[in-house]
Amino acid sequence: MNMTRPSQPLCRGCGQSINGYYLSALGAAWHPEHFVCATCHQPINNTQVNVREGKPYHTQCYRDRFDPRCAYCHKPITTQYYTHNGASYHLECYQEHIGPRCQYCHKPILGQYYTHEGAFYHSECYRDHVVPRCAYCGKPLMSEYLVDHWGTKYCKEHQGQYPTCAFCGRLVPPQQQDPQSSEHVRCPICRASAVESLPQARAIFQGLMQQLNAQGLQFNNIPLQIELVDRARLAQLLNGRSGVDALGVTTHSTHMLNGQVVRTEVNGIAVLRGLPSTLFRGVCVHELGHAWLTLQGIRGLPSWAEEGFCESCLSYWKLLRHIAEELADGTTMMQA
Ligand SMILES: [Zn+2]
Ligand SMILES: [Zn+2]
Numbered sequence: 003m004n005m006t007r008p009s010q011p012l013c014r015g016c017g018q019s020i021n022g023y024y025l026s027a028l029g030a031a032w033h034p035e036h037f038v039c040a041t042c043h044q045p046i047n048n049t050q051v052n053v054r055e056g057k058p059y060h061t062q063c064y065r066d067r068f069d070p071r072c073a074y075c076h077k078p079i080t081t082q083y084y085t086h087n088g089a090s091y092h093l094e095c096y097q098e099h100i101g102p103r104c105q106y107c108h109k110p111i112l113g114q115y116y117t118h119e120g121a122f123y124h125s126e127c128y129r130d131h132v133v134p135r136c137a138y139c140g141k142p143l144m145s146e147y148l149v150d151h152w153g154t155k156y157c158k159e160h161q162g163q164y165p166t167c168a169f170c171g172r173l174v175p176p177q178q179q180d181p182q183s184s185e186h187v188r189c190p191i192c193r194a195s196a197v198e199s200l201p202q203a204r205a206i207f208q209g210l211m212q213q214l215n216a217q218g219l220q221f222n223n224i225p226l227q228i229e230l231v232d233r234a235r236l237a238q239l240l241n242g243r244s245g246v247d248a249l250g251v252t253t254h255s256t257h258m259l260n261g262q263v264v265r266t267e268v269n270g271i272a273v274l275r276g277l278p279s280t281l282f283r284g285v286c287v288h289e290l291g292h293a294w295l296t297l298q299g300i301r302g303l304p305s306w307a308e309e310g311f312c313e314s315c316l317s318y319w320k321l322l323r324h325i326a327e328e329l330a331d332g333t334t335m336m337q338a
């Protein structure tokens with residue numbers, strides 16, 4: 003851009019001849035006041051001119067118009083920037099507003115991250131707070147691990163290393179084993195619901211009797227007793243029988259006359275002490291089936307028929323209980 007002495011050139015801006023000093027730029031002459039910025043239309047009278055597609059701009063006007071703009075704050079980007087899905091962002095705008103945030107600490111993620119169930123995590127947040135931990139030894143389960151029926155997650159190596167609960171099949175690590183019970187390996191959950199005391203057993207038993215009575219399984223108003231027994235006593239009562247009855251048995255009193263058995267009466271059931279309450283209920287209902295058959299004078303059935311009847315009682319009772327629970331839940335039952 004030069005100021006040149008006149009020889010009557012024409013101004014590119016207004017088309018009029020120029021008397022006096024003129025300005026030579028972009029291969030033409032201009033009245034100094036007509037060489038204006040294409041953005042703000044103010045004269046450009048310093049020596050720095052930015053040209054784009056044949057049009058002049060102030061440096062600042064040029065930047066405002068042509069520098070990349072941040073897709074978040076819409077201000078020009080002059081230094082480092084970040085592109086994401088074809089849009090450009092200030093580094094800070096991207097980190098604070100666009101980029102992934104750690105689902106655990108909610109801070110922006112700048113470097114490496116982990117994705118888990120559709121969420122992003124800092125590697126450390128993931129390792130220290132998110133990754134599931136072994137239910138038994140507490141180690142983070144970063145690679146392969148096992149999950150049991152109840153959703154318990156644990157290291158592969160514990161399978162076969164720990165015994166399983168005799169009632170539910172869960173693994174029982176040494177620190178969870180029952181110091182009091184040598185009879186069976188029992189997990190803490192089964193232990194927590196275990197029926198250990200006679201008052202506890204009686205309360206459940208009375209409730210079951212009422213439910214069965216309500217379903218028409220009458221026990222002739224005979225006050226049946228519930229007994230909790232250990233394995234040795236149960237084996238004695240079972241007298242060599244085993245199978246489905248292995249956790250409970252009906253008890254009888256025998257009336258003798260002159261050393262002869264004249265009458266045998268069923269007077270209750272005996273159940274292994276320490277069963278989880280769900281199992282305890284099941285055993286009670288099954289044994290009450292036997293008691294009912296005896297009270298009805300139905301004897302001499304083949305064992306498959308008698309056991310089948312008792313298991314049907316149990317299935318029927320489970321079904322009723324399931325329906326009762328669903329009704330209590332407010333879930334609608336579909337009529338089949
Ligand atoms: Zn002019
Ligand atoms: Zn301008």
Ligand SMILES: [Zn+2]
Pocket residue numbers: 072073074075076077091092095
């Ligand atoms: Zn921005």
Ligand SMILES: [Zn+2]
Pocket residue numbers: 104105106107108109123124127
């Ligand atoms: Zn984090």
Ligand SMILES: [Zn+2]
Pocket residue numbers: 136137138139140141156157160
């Ligand atoms: Zn483990």
Ligand SMILES: [Zn+2]
Pocket residue numbers: 167168169170171172188189190191192193
């Ligand atoms: Zn268990």
Ligand SMILES: [Zn+2]
Pocket residue numbers: 246247288289292308309312
């Ligand atoms: Zn049976």
